[in-house]
Amino acid sequence: MKKGSEQDPKGLVHESYRIDGITLSECRTIFLDWALSLPLEQDTGAAIKTLLAQYGEDAPDHPMTQVLREGQGGMTAPRRRGGWRGRPRN
Numbered sequence: 001m002k003k004g005s006e007q008d009p010k011g012l013v014h015e016s017y018r019i020d021g022i023t024l025s026e027c028r029t030i031f032l033d034w035a036l037s038l039p040l041e042q043d044t045g046a047a048i049k050t051l052l053a054q055y056g057e058d059a060p061d062h063p064m065t066q067v068l069r070e071g072q073g074g075m076t077a078p079r080r081r082g083g084w085r086g087r088p089r090n
Helices: 012-016 024-037 044-056 063-073
Strands: none
Touching: 012 024, 012 044, 012 063, 024 063, 044 063
């Protein structure tokens, strides 16, 4: 994806792959900014899938690839509810 693409409007993900020595924590911060920059109607899961196909195959060990994979997994429904609904019933 080029900087300023539909999946990466600000080019944040693109630039993260170009930063030498970027950390996992920094990638998570960039990912959050990226997610907030997407238009509301944008399918976030599809965008992550496209970005992983573009960058993840060439840089499987890059921290942003890990963050994108985590983000893709985070798109699934929660496994457990909190509060009183999450407690076992007797």
